[in-house]
Amino acid sequence: xxxxxxxxxxNDMPHVLKLIKELAEFEKEKDAVEVTVADLIRDGxxxxxxxxxxxxxxxxxxxxxxxxxxxxxxxxxxVIHLEDLIVTEKMRGHGLGNALxxxxxxxxxxxxxxxxxxxxxxxxxxxxxxxxxKGAKVMRDWDVVQLDAKGMETYLMSE
Amino acid sequence: xxxxxxxxxxNDMPHVLKLIKELAEFEKEKDAVEVTVADLIRDGxxxxxxxxxxxxxxxxxxxxxxxxxxxxxxxxxxVIHLEDLIVTEKMRGHGLGNALxxxxxxxxxxxxxxxxxxxxxxxxxxxxxxxxxKGAKVMRDWDVVQLDAKGMETYLMSE
Numbered sequence: 001x002x003x004x005x006x007x008x009x010x011n012d013m014p015h016v017l018k019l020i021k022e023l024a025e026f027e028k029e030k031d032a033v034e035v036t037v038a039d040l041i042r043d044g045x046x047x048x049x050x051x052x053x054x055x056x057x058x059x060x061x062x063x064x065x066x067x068x069x070x071x072x073x074x075x076x077x078x079v080i081h082l083e084d085l086i087v088t089e090k091m092r093g094h095g096l097g098n099a100l101x102x103x104x105x106x107x108x109x110x111x112x113x114x115x116x117x118x119x120x121x122x123x124x125x126x127x128x129x130x131x132x133x134k135g136a137k138v139m140r141d142w143d144v145v146q147l148d149a150k151g152m153e154t155y156l157m158s159e
Numbered sequence: 160x161x162x163x164x165x166x167x168x169x170n171d172m173p174h175v176l177k178l179i180k181e182l183a184e185f186e187k188e189k190d191a192v193e194v195t196v197a198d199l200i201r202d203g204x205x206x207x208x209x210x211x212x213x214x215x216x217x218x219x220x221x222x223x224x225x226x227x228x229x230x231x232x233x234x235x236x237x238v239i240h241l242e243d244l245i246v247t248e249k250m251r252g253h254g255l256g257n258a259l260x261x262x263x264x265x266x267x268x269x270x271x272x273x274x275x276x277x278x279x280x281x282x283x284x285x286x287x288x289x290x291x292x293k294g295a296k297v298m299r300d301w302d303v304v305q306l307d308a309k310g311m312e313t314y315l316m317s318e
């Protein structure tokens with residue numbers, strides 16, 4: 001089995017979207033995916049680059065990806081956020097997730113950022129164990145809050 | 160009492176940093192603040208603008224701020240993250256937090272993003288109540304994970 005990690009290119013986006021949809025389906029949220037291949041190409045490879053992604057190839061086929069972008073910490077300055085770390089179901093347990101995460105940490109280290117952050121489902125104990133063994137801190141007392149497009153409309157109407 | 164919300168300018172950054180430090184002290188993490196006024200000016204008003212901030216003024220004095228930046232959702236595309244929403248202790252309860260959040264939601268709506276996200280401490284019930292009343296979803300099963308600079312070093316050494 002020949003595996004390699006490299007930067008994703010615009011023409012990898014159909015494969016990347018497939019991975020995104022596979023994960024959404026696993027989380028029973030398939031219909032929540034609104035982005036298209038064209039969106040990913042525009043947002044990752046257009047004038048304003050909103051993200052960077054790494055892909056994991058096995059025998060020349062994309063079987064995993066990690067998507068990151070900059071954030072800003074008012075305590076630490078520029079930091080990096082790992083939005084998605086996805087490995088196809090059939091290729092799990094072969095170290096692809098580990099190899100992708102290592103690439104992200106290397107990248108963050110090269111960029112000189114003081115933190116890499118991501119989010120995890122609190123019942124996903126295998127993932128939490130993996131992250132903690134890697135030295136990451138799972139901040140169980142911090143929750144994620146989201147106001148979606150409909151929520152924004154309702155909010156502004158009630159003001 | 161005359162209050163107003165406006166975009167923060169480079170020369171507001173000393174006041175903004177004071178607010179950041181006040182919040183960190185409240186969270187018993189004062190020493191965690193490593194950013195300086197010069198960092199905030201470079202990162203918010205330099206060539207690469209990493210954030211945008213709004214300030215709340217009361218009688219011409221800055222008493223609150225909201226700091227935002229773009230993120231990228233692999234489900235929704237470009238979204239906005241609210242990193243900090245801070246009001247000085249003595250000015251709480253006067254609607255400044257509400258006015259700042261409204262400004263952020265207006266901005267997100269104008270930009271056409273499909274989501275605004277932020278993070279909240281799970282024991283901060285007054286904040287959670289406030290956000291939920293505003294239509295936001297507090298995702299209690301998602302935790303924040305952070306790998307800091309020391310963790311990155313350890314990670315890469317163990318590979």
